[in-house]
Amino acid sequence: MPLSLTVAAESTHHLYPLISDLGLILMTAGVAVLLFKKIKQPLVLGYLIAGFLAGNNFDFFPSVKDTHSVEVWAEIGVIFLLFSLGLEFSFKKLMKVGGTAGITATVQIVTMILLGYLVGRWMNWSQMDSIFLGAILSMSSTTIILRAFDELNVKGRKFAGIVFGALIVEDIVAILLMVLLSTIAVSQQFSGTELFDSVLKLVFFLILWFIGGIFFIPTLLKKAKNLLTQETLLICSLALCLMMVILATEVGFSPALGAFIMGSIIAETTQAERIEHLIKPVKDLFGAVFFVSVGMLINLDTLVEYSVPVLIITLLTILGKSTSSALGAMISGQPLRQSVQTGMSLAQIGEFSFIIATLGMSLKVTSDFLYPIVVAVSAITTFTTPFLIKAATPFAEFLQKKLPRKWVRAIDIYSSNAQSIKSLSTWQKFIRSSLTQVVIHSVIIIAIILLSSRFILPIVEDSKFGNAIAAIITLVIISPFLWAISLRRVAVEEVDLLRQERRYKGPLVMIILFKMALALFYIGFVLNNFFSPGIAFIALVIAITTYILFPKQLHLLYNRIENHFLKNYNDREIAVEKRRRRDLTPWDGHMADFEIAKESNLAGKTLEELQLREKTGINIAFIKRGEISINVPSRNERLFPGDEIHVIGTDDQIKEFKSFLDKNEQEPSENNTGSDNIVLQKLELKNEFFIGKSIRESQIREKTSGLVVGIERNGRRMLNPDSHLVLEDGDILWVVGDKTLLTSLEQC
Known part of the structure; x- marks a missing residue:
């Protein structure tokens, strides 16, 4: 046989299981999707059943042969699923969520993590199984809730806005939980220092990636606007997604985090809707493979064996999430009716729960029985969600009648008082603005210093004045940010008001001196990295002198950088506003x-x-x-x-x-x-x-x-x-x- 035919035959032999498995998965998923569409049930549930039928745990149906390939596709599915969720997410939305949704989500998440852990330990599960159970139960399903709200036509109701806001907060907390759980899984213990380091590292890179992404990516998309056909835009957006996946993996985070961050950055651009439309078929395809792969892990024998834990965890999910979410909404100042409606809408687990469960399996820290239990609980709560939303209003009216009148009156008074609370005080606004200024510019300065020592210094260190060149380049790059952190005024109106009150004059001066000292510290830190202490001190004096002599130039340079960032940041909002105006042109x-x-x-x-x-x-x-x-x-x-x-x-x-x-x-x-x-x-x-x-x-x-x-x-x-x-x-x-x-x- 000729060599070419031999190679082709071997390729076909290796390719055949891959293609046949994919065909089986998609055919089974297609039939399940049509069936569940017909009976008006969530498609995710259909994918899970399709996975069970195509898996090795069901003997009366053709089974997938190469499970390893399916796992790879499932990982790709998670990446595109998180990228798509990021496109629907927005940091602006998070900032506009308000206290009600934030408090509701926080109370619910903390309560469910604690209850999940305690119930897991009560059932004699291992510590890691219990920890992951708590994290899994703390996440609600955006997909299921959106579908139920559409079918019940309640999207315009007040409680729906609180639910959507809580889901946004849960998305970002889920990313944080994934990082923390990875840290705990590696160390196998609760180390306060390690957890703090992980959170600090996550916050640092989130701020850095967001600022850098908003500064460069919208500009890139605008410059290439005339070249971006549907094909090229799809390729470029996927390239950006995978680039961030690689970057996140390099610094020690999960690929899913990188995909979510890039999606949330692109969500702030004018091309967001177009990219979301183009990426949807890709997300749907690989997302289907992911959920089918989840269903393949369902084992009826395991479910029968753990039927009692499934029942207990299902009841815990429905009762615990309903009660804790309602309590959170009530604490935030919502009336009893809206609080109950909010709580009963969030009583299920979904996409992020599966992803967290997958994380536990990939790290090999959770037991085999946890995954099928989670799938079973998700399936049951998917069915119950629409009924709970329908029953929320009658149940709230029932509570108002049955609860002691004093309690109902106290809740009404508390809600009325909470909603009439004034906005932040002048001093709080100034502190918040100053803290934001210090944190953001510190992240930028530290990132530039680290990048300079890693990439610029190795290039020039062998030359005679290599260290001096590297130090000068670094100082020039960070100079506008040093000016901003030390001399740029923030919350100008608030500061003018505070200066009129004698008690604030001392704290104002202290904050200004602190910011100047911080700028000097960063200059000294740079110089100390490149010079000996003696030379670094002389260079520090020279740098400060230069810094004082050119404040106007630094001011202008920083304003150009800031205006470019703000223009990119607000582009989508401006474009949407223009489209909405009737009297536009x-x-x-x-x-x-x-x-x-x-x-x-x-x-x-x-x-x-x-x-x-x-x-x-x-x-x-x-x-x-x-x-x-x-x-x-x-x-x-x-x-x-x-x-x-x-x-x-x-x-x-x-x-x-x-x-x-x-x-x-x-x-x-x-x-x-x-x-x-x-x-x-x-x-x-x-x-x-x-x-x-x-x-x-x-x-x-x-x-x-x-x-x-x-x-x-x-x-x-x-x-x-x-x-x-x-x-x-x-x-x-x-x-x-x-x-x-x-x-x-x-x-x-």
Whole structure:
């Protein structure tokens, strides 16, 4: 046999189990998905059953042969699942969640971890099994809750907002738990120092990756915008995901953490929705493989053997999560009804529970029986979730009737008082801003120093002045951040208010001195890394002198860096706001003409009386009355039967105006000119005569017989600007008026 055919035959031989296993998994999953879609049950449950049927624990169905390959696919599935969850997550959402969701999630998580551990020990499970059980039970299922809310049509209810906020907090806590559990699994003991180091390391890298990601990735996507077809955007987004996976693994974190972080960074870009749409089929495919692989571990013999623990843990999940979540919502100040509804919505386990259970198996620290028990509990609580949500309102009403009246009244008073608490005090706002400033810039400075000592120093250390070159490069790079941490003012208004109170003057001075001392410490730390103590001290004096001599330049440089970051950070929000605005762009508008019917009740009224602009948003460009054209009519102009009015507006505004003319007999005919001499024209404001004056003071109307219908300023667009709006240099005006007069105005 020829060599090529031999190689091909061998390749086919090795490839055959891989393809046949994948085909079996997808065919089984496809049938299960169709069936569960038909009976309106969560698809995750269908995947689990499909996995059980295709697994080696079920003898009456073809089984997967190469389980190792399935495990690899499942790990890839976890990566894409977490990447997709990150795309739906947002750090802004986390900051906007508010105290209610944060307290609810925290109380529920802490309670369930503690109860899970205690119940595990009570059932004579090992310490690691009990710890992982507590972590598994503390996570609720976003997928199941969203599906149930959609089916029950309760997304708009108040308690739904609290539930969504709690799920966001749980997502980030789940990432933290994965890191902590990995640390505990390795050390096999509760070491306070190791746990603190792990948390500190996680916080450091989370801040660093988020800041670096927001600074560079949106810029990269914007620069390459014209090159990003669906294919290239999908490849680039997956490349970014896997790059962060590699980076997270290199620094000692799980691949899933890296995928989640990259997803959350991309979630802040303008391409987030597009990438989420493109990644969905990939996530669905590998996610299905992951959940099927989970189902393959179901062992009926194990479930029968551990049926009592399954029942106990199911009851613990439903009762414990319902009660603790409701208690957390009540502590945060929610009324009894909303608290009960919130608690009963969160009474299940889901995606992150499986991932945490998978982590325990991969680290080989949990028993074989834990995984199938978790799957069984998840399946049962998936079925019970919709019924619990439905029963929440009647149960809350039942509690209000049965609880002692004093208790109900006390809960109402507490809720009322908690919701009327004022926002943070001036001092708290200043402390929070100062702490944020110190932490963020310290992370950036430390990261730059570490990177410099690892990558820059080895390149130049063999040269005569290698250390000096490395030190200078490092100091130059961190100089704007040193300026920011020591001299940049934060919470300016709050500081001005605090200075008026004598008791705050001392603490304010101490905080300022502390920040300056911290900057000096970082300078000394850099120099000490590259020089001996004596030379480092001399270099420190030189560095401080240089630092004092160029504060303005450092200020400007830092502002450029900060503005670039903030622009990237707010890009998506600005884009979403623009899409939502009805009156977004006057140049999206067009002209349309209407005739005032003889029997119209508008005839005989002035434009001021009709208030067409206020009611419908349109502007009247001119009125044609026989052979006479009244360009940009004044508010005192009256409409007469037979008048042909030419209006300018968007499709929605013209549609609304048409409905306003309920007795009009003619359909509007769109055109772009309306009249040979009346046009909608763009003017870039450069004439100093107009700058600094209001629209009315500029007399543009008198000079052009025109009307300013729109202004674009710094990328922000305004339709129908107020006549008192002051014109600024660089404004782009959209004016409807006489073509000749507008041209002369543009040239003057």
